[in-house]
Amino acid sequence: MPRRIDHDGRRRRIADAVCLLADERGLEGVTLRDVAARAEVSMGAVQRCFRTKEEVLVFALAHVGERITDRVRARLAASPARSARTSLRHTLAEVSLLAEEHRAEARVWLAFVAQAAVTPALATVVRGSYDELRALLVRLIAEAVDPPHPEREADALLALADGLTTHVLIGRLSPEAALEILDDRLTRLGESERPGTRRR
């Protein structure tokens, strides 16, 4: 009987190696050879799992994206919050990867997003992750404040969370300052949103 190889396990191991490298030095200059060395598998093994480097990146990105969306869902499910607004705050804090223990994941995500801007196959995966998070936010926003355009509010919050993550990563903002800005935005969410009120 031929030796069975755990292909799925090996693919995940290779994806983890890509993430470790992306965290240490960005995706800049990472080669399949680096990935194989980091995953402690042979180049042949990498090549049997993936045909091109792009395939490796797409798989690794999907892997990170799933981990993030799964965690957001788990947090929502585990702590049924007192209000939709509180759930929204928890969700956004999780999405923005501001916790110290998710800083590495944030660096990896940013590296992938930047690469997605010039690699259509990666952009498709990134959009898929955002679509899931957006659907979750739209629901929470509609429950919390029922504004006329929950979709637009969700897009604004997602973009803000991403921008804040980036500014924390480059050392412009402390995670605390970023969280304050998010909180501030959530406190004001829905205000001035009713048609005909307080618009200037």
Added chain:
Amino acid sequence: MPRRIDHDGRRRRIADAVCLLADERGLEGVTLRDVAARAEVSMGAVQRCFRTKEEVLVFALAHVGERITDRVRARLAASPARSARTSLRHTLAEVSLLAEEHRAEARVWLAFVAQAAVTPALATVVRGSYDELRALLVRLIAEAVDPPHPEREADALLALADGLTTHVLIGRLSPEAALEILDDRLTRLGESERPGTRRR
């Protein structure tokens, strides 16, 4: 008399080559050899201008950062707007690089920012550019609405602008949708900011 070499011109030409490559495929895997070929200079010429690849990247990043901040200042100076709020809108539209003709610059900037998250020397240059833009925004925000925390508002707007740019680059949002979100935020700027009013 020895032939004079225009070192500054050559450095800028090399920086432009880095930007062209970053726009085409990200910084991922770009080598000094690629840069030399793209700039149509020899590897020796690159090495006489810069000692390391990091030095090339730092110079190229500063070059893009200056171009962006200069353009923002020029736009402000050229069209003295009717109100600080209008100036603020113009400035943010410029900062967020949403215009079609600045899409390539936005891709390059995002590539550099992602790399800055793992490269301290790049992070310093990126922060320098943001500091200049932030100072400009703080002044305009204070003039437009005089909120209690213009600095925090400026940080929030900068992060939002960056997040929106990223979401346009990965094809999640149209530039028009991103501008609507920015406009919406500016319309509401300063509302609920007065102490003791409308806070929930």
